[in-house]
Amino acid sequence: MNMTQTWARPRRRPFRWSAFLSRAAIYGVLIAGAVVVMLPFAWTLSTSLKAPSDIFVFPPRWIPDPIMWSNYPEALTSYPFGRWLQNTLFVVVFSTIATLISCSMVAYSFARLRWPGRDILFLVLLSTMMLPEQVSLIPTFIGFRYLGWVNTFLPLIIPPLFARNAFYVFLLRQFFMTIPLDLDDAARIDGAGYFAIYSRILLPMSKPALAIAGIMFFQFKWKEFFAPLIYLHDSEKYTIALGLRAFQSPTWGTDWHLMMAANIVFMLPLIVIFYFAQRYFIQGIVFTGVKG
Numbered sequence: 001m002n003m004t005q006t007w008a009r010p011r012r013r014p015f016r017w018s019a020f021l022s023r024a025a026i027y028g029v030l031i032a033g034a035v036v037v038m039l040p041f042a043w044t045l046s047t048s049l050k051a052p053s054d055i056f057v058f059p060p061r062w063i064p065d066p067i068m069w070s071n072y073p074e075a076l077t078s079y080p081f082g083r084w085l086q087n088t089l090f091v092v093v094f095s096t097i098a099t100l101i102s103c104s105m106v107a108y109s110f111a112r113l114r115w116p117g118r119d120i121l122f123l124v125l126l127s128t129m130m131l132p133e134q135v136s137l138i139p140t141f142i143g144f145r146y147l148g149w150v151n152t153f154l155p156l157i158i159p160p161l162f163a164r165n166a167f168y169v170f171l172l173r174q175f176f177m178t179i180p181l182d183l184d185d186a187a188r189i190d191g192a193g194y195f196a197i198y199s200r201i202l203l204p205m206s207k208p209a210l211a212i213a214g215i216m217f218f219q220f221k222w223k224e225f226f227a228p229l230i231y232l233h234d235s236e237k238y239t240i241a242l243g244l245r246a247f248q249s250p251t252w253g254t255d256w257h258l259m260m261a262a263n264i265v266f267m268l269p270l271i272v273i274f275y276f277a278q279r280y281f282i283q284g285i286v287f288t289g290v291k292g
């Protein structure tokens with residue numbers, strides 16, 4: 001039996017100018033947006049490597065000549081930058097861990113447990129997101145002063161232990177609700193309690209949402225200026241965001257080259273963390289977009 005096989009060549013898609021131009025326009029807009037976003041960072045980096053006399057030269061020079069690498073050691077040694085970095089890491093790391101634990105537990109209660117007044121209390125919690133922080137500043141400050149916590153790190157690290165931020169509770173609660181309840185029922189049949197279901201089932205399955213909450217809160221806490229300004233008075237207890245103000249002197253002016261060098265060092269941890277956690281961050285955005 002003779003069998004003939006005919007191989008059909010794949011047809012080449014005809015070139016379309018409309019598709020090419022539309023794609024070129026999209027890439028052009030994206031490149032222009034990237035340039036606009038990166039422009040302040042490029043200017044900061046350029047200024048951090050300039051001599052003081054070259055900062056306000058017109059037209060501006062994007063490539064410093066000469067390159068002043070000595071600005072970085074001078075900026076880091078002119079003030080107790082190492083001490084500020086230690087204070088910032090302590091406050092930020094402790095607050096981030098406390099926020100993830102407390103907010104995830106509260107979100108688990110709202111998403112998986114049934115108790116009287118749950119939905120009403122959740123609406124009350126969401127309403128606190130519309131309340132500006134400045135409204136509660138005075139009574140909060142009076143309470144912390146009464147406790148003797150002013151000029152300590154306690155006002156910065158204790159509130160996250162009580163799920164103070166309603167946004168992260170809402171974010172994690174919405175993600176928990178996408179996980180099937182059948183998993184909870186199967187775990188209860190095996191003898192698991194509420195805490196075991198929370199810690200062994202929900203948390204491992206919620207790594208993308210936890211990554212989003214952790215990265216967002218870490219960035220917010222790392223660059224927070226208002227709360228340290230209110231509660232920290234001694235320069236030895238400053239965070240980096242508050243310590244950068246030391247480069248601005250009302251008498252001698254601002255050391256822009258040193259301030260920009262310190263700002264570059266200040267931004268490096270955020271860039272490194274996002275670089276290593278971007279996979280979880282993007283995955284969490286996709287999951288919340290698809291499931292939510």
